[in-house]
Amino acid sequence: MRAQLLATLSVSRVLQELPGGDEASEQAAAMATRVDDVAALLCAYHSRQLALSGPDDTEDRLELGQRMLDLGEARVSTRRWCGAISGGSTRCSSSDG
16 A cells, blocks of 8 residues: 555656655555555556656666566456456456465
């Protein structure tokens, strides 16, 4: 939760052109990585992309985008798709680890 809040703070600071956005996004990414939380990682990576929105940071933004795609492919919870598969039910019989 804290990583997501830091990511949100970063986005807010970047969009308002206030100082501290880059640092907050770095902290969010580090924290999300430590706790290995997919939602927090996605928020943190997105905030890093915004913080690195200058013309010199294209490669970094592409890398972050690839990380987000990799998370989606490798770690999406099966439960997110259960509603579509089971006709609207949110319960799954299989474990998603």
